[in-house]
Amino acid sequence: MESKELNKDMLRGGQFLVKETPCENIFTPEDFSEEQKMMRDSVKEFVDREIWPNKERFEKKDYALTEEIMRKAGELGLLGVAVPEEYDGLGMGFVTTMLVCDYISGATGSIATAFGAHTGIGTMPITLYGNEEQKKKYVPKLATGEWFGAYCLTEPGAGSDANSGKTKAVLSEDGTHYKITGQKMWISNAGFCNLFVVFARIEDDKNITGFIVENNPENGISMGEEEKKLGIHSSSTRQVFFNDTEVPVENMLSERGNGFKIAMNALNVGRIKLAAACLDAQRRVIDSAVKYANDRIQFKTPISQFGAIQQKLAEMATAAYVGESASYRAAKNIEDRIAIRMADGASHSEAELKGVEEYAIECSILKVAVSEDIQNCSDEGIQIYGGMGFSADTPMESAWRDARISRIYEGTNEINRMLAVGMLVKKAMKGQVDLLGPATAVGQELTGIPSFDTPDFSEVLSEEKDMIARLKKVFLMVAGSAVQKYGPQLEDHQQLLMSASNILIKVYMAESAILRTEKNIKRFGEDSQKEQLAMSKLNLYHAVDDIIKNAKEAIVSFAEGDEQRMMLMGLKRFTKYQNQPNVVALRKTIATTLTEANTYCY
Structure with a gap:
């Protein structure tokens, strides 16, 4: 398809504010292709078979179960949906990658986090910024689940101010490798990953640099204990310490000083994917709340018939519908912008980077809105369950705890x-x-x-x-x-x-x-x-x-x-x-x- 044809009537990022969008020009969940519907249904079947029945195990910090589920997801190709076919991925479009992220993330925040960390910030930086040799060496292993990835950016003194990290990378005297020394914290998948994308500063560079670092304890890499967290209990989260960890110079990711750009672009993708990851979580909370409200009899009446409960259910469903509408609208805009770039001769990597960057405003909007919706949804879910909602024996309590991190991930909602x-x-x-x-x-x-005419x-x-x-x-x-x-x-x-x-x-x-x-x-x-x-x-x-x-x-x-x-x-x-x-x-x-x-x- 010619780029001029794709460009027709297509708004650029942020232009929704100043230009009218005809409804025919937006993509909706009702527009899913048959292939996308099949993918959605297969993911739902996988989740209902492998994840949802094991919710209690996830709440008991069963990290081995998380690793096992991730490996099964890799065998089904779900970890490589966004990865080009030449690196053993499925090479599917942006909307389909959103769809998989949406439906695999709803049952438990532990898998949502492990999946997002691996496919997004673990795999994507290498896929989009790596040279051909790096991509051939690492991406197929990550796409198939043979290896798992993690992302080392945050430090005790560098959170929202990501470029202020103190981790150092010093070039060896013979120029063959860098020695990385520093401390990283809140590293998802750290307990079972094979590879880190690590950000460190070379000398007194203004910006940090990215490195691909294989996880080898004999190479100066050690970890803290698993963190005790409010939610996402079976998501492995540890501090990672690098002590003169040797990294070959050929494992520098992109160019020297380009790490901050890599980190920011990874966050753009992460933000819209995080919105997607909150969608099925809302659907499942609503499903549970509706079923409970229909079954719970008080004053000889199902509580679902009381106006106060109906108000909650209606507001929960409305937020989910709105979040779906906006998330897939933006996802298709990104997919189309990628197609335009590729039609004009850009590589897949460059097209995807620029396509997502074009809609960075919408990505931030979605991250804020949908992460707050899932928190409100799960909170109302607890309220509908009443005293039972406060019990760990029902799904609402863990849903509420898991939802809380969404407002902090990928840049806090205040930052966004x-x-x-x-x-x-x-x-x-x-x-x-x-x-x-x-x-x-x-x-x-x-x-x-002002006009005093009455509009039609x-x-x-x-x-x-x-x-x-x-x-x-x-x-x-x-x-x-x-x-x-x-x-x-x-x-x-x-x-x-x-x-x-x-x-x-x-x-x-x-x-x-x-x-x-x-x-x-x-x-x-x-x-x-x-x-x-x-x-x-x-x-x-x-x-x-x-x-x-x-x-x-x-x-x-x-x-x-x-x-x-x-x-x-x-x-x-x-x-x-x-x-x-x-x-x-x-x-x-x-x-x-x-x-x-x-x-x-x-």
């Missing part, structure tokens, strides 16, 4: 919130996203005479789409004024950035759900999408409330007098419903279908 806005502003400065024009237009609209919202979702367009104006109003006021110093105003980011996140997630529902109404009919309509409207209702709160907080933090009054009036105008949705009725619609199906059925 600030990154999303920061990257958007940088794209605007480079001319990749036109924020200035639309922001200026919003400013002029604020000072102009007779078409399904027309008012919701109009609301999304106006919510984008809220972001442009707040962010545009903040950039104008603070310029390069904007990054020093973290609370303002957090508020702006919350608006950005809510807009992207709400729009994704609405576009998915609109697309499916057009091809399957409105009657088939009643619950999806209800979820899209319910989520938007919450988004409007959250955006009002965050915009107010942002506006009063930097605007005063007439400017503040004008912006607050604009906020009120931009967030006004013509027809307020009946959220109680929406929840009832969603919950009724859930409880009748006795499962998450969307």
Whole structure:
């Protein structure tokens, strides 16, 4: 396919904010190919056979079981889904790799972490940055599960500030190898890995450098005991110590000083994959909660019939639907951008790196939104179970504990919130996203005479789409004024950035759900999408409330007098419903279908 054809009507990263996206242009879970559906079903069957029945063993720190499951996943090819065929992988597209990550991760956070660490930050840096000799030597072993990988970046003094690591790499006198000395912590898969991707600083270089290091205790590598953690109990997590560990010079990954870039690009992929890893976890929590609510009788009535429980189930299902919608929308954008790059002559490695980097804003948005959704979902799951939910004998307690790490992995949610806005502003400065024009237009609209015409919202979702367009104006109003006021110093105003980011996140997630529902109404009919309509409207209702709160907080933090009054009036105008949705009725619609199906059925 020609790149010009692929490029047609395709938005670049961040442009969703300033350009309208026709629903026909987005990918939804209903668009999965037959091959993708078969892959999804085979992964679900594997999880239901090998992982879900063993949840109790995973909670008892059965690290050997984790290694055994990972090896079986390798035998099925699941560890090599994203790896090109020439290195013994399946060579599948980005959407399919998301799909596998989604469905293999739902039963327990221990496997989700082991899988993500191995396939993502363990294998991917070598696949994308390694030279041909390195890839031929190591990637086939990693893709098949013969070897397992781990990633050594974090240190006691270097967490979010990843480039501040103290681990040193010193070139030997004969120039044949480097000696690495330092301490790494929170290393997933450390207890059973065969290979580390290690980041160290050469001399006084500004940036760290990546190395491929085989795990050999006789080569100055030692480990701490398994960490005692809140959750992911059977995920092997240890400190790793390097003491003059000799690494051949040919095992330098990419170029000297390129380690920080490798780390950041690995995080971009890791963020959207982490969102995927939280999706089936939500589905399984919802399934368990619905079944329990249907079976639990109080006051001679299943508790699923009580409005308070229905509210929880409806909100849980809505968040899962929205997360699916946004995650697969972005995944297909990335896949298409990779295809464009390859059609223009780029190598697979270069195309994938640039394709993911293009949508780094969306990756950060998804990481934040979906990791917080799984935490809320599991928390409400406990509440539906009541006292039993607090017991380790039910699946909710471990789901809640496992979910907690998701808000810390791949850059904390606070870091990712600030990154999303920061990257958007940088794209605007480079001319990749036109924020200035639309922001200026919003400013002029604020000072102009408002229209008193009553819009025609007779078409399904027309008012919701109009609301999304106006919510984008809220972001442009707040962010545009903040950039104008603070310029390069904007990054020093973290609370303002957090508020702006919350608006950005809510807009992207709400729009994704609405576009998915609109697309499916057009091809399957409105009657088939009643619950999806209800979820899209319910989520938007919450988004409007959250955006009002965050915009107010942002506006009063930097605007005063007439400017503040004008912006607050604009906020009120931009967030006004013509027809307020009946959220109680929406929840009832969603919950009724859930409880009748006795499962998450969307």
